[in-house]
Amino acid sequence: MVNKVILVGNVGLDPEIRTTESGVKVARVRLATTERIYNRQTNETSDYTEWHTITLWRGLADVVDRYVRKGSQLYIEGRLRTREWTDKDNIKRYTTEIMADDMKLLGRRSEGQQGAQSQAGGYAQPQATNAYAQPATQPAQPAPSSSIPAPQDDPDDLPF
Secondary structure, three states, X not given: OOOOEEEEEEEOOOOEEEEOOOOOEEEEEEEXXXXXXXXXXXXXXXXXXXXXXXXXXXXXHHHHHHHOOOOOEEEXXXXXXXXXXXXXXXXXXXXXXXXXXXXXXXOOOOHHHHHHEOOXXXXXXXXXXXXXXXXXXXXXXXXXXXXXOOOOOOOOOOOO
């Protein structure tokens, strides 16, 4: 069985960074991907933008914290994960997100990243690769009963 997602898109908001009670860093990023669709009958193109929630753990979260901001262009490889929880009104809710296994920084540096660049003109930190990736398997935990769910892959409850 294969569960693999590859996305290239732009970050829509500054990332949310949290640290679990056990000291594990986790980042959540909203990534926009846009498809251009051409209609042959009308000779018109239209854009369709899809928003994705990306969750990154440990070393990848550290790279996100240091280098990723609204407008950054990212390459993400990961897995789809759907979670279920019960909200405060006792209604079952579902969310689907991407658990990132790999991330690469794309595009040009922005003015706000000047402090993160080396004198050679690139990023001071190498692009995130599998060396920063989290283990492929992590213990699963049931989602808590709250209006904002915690990732199931985390051993601690971490609401966003």
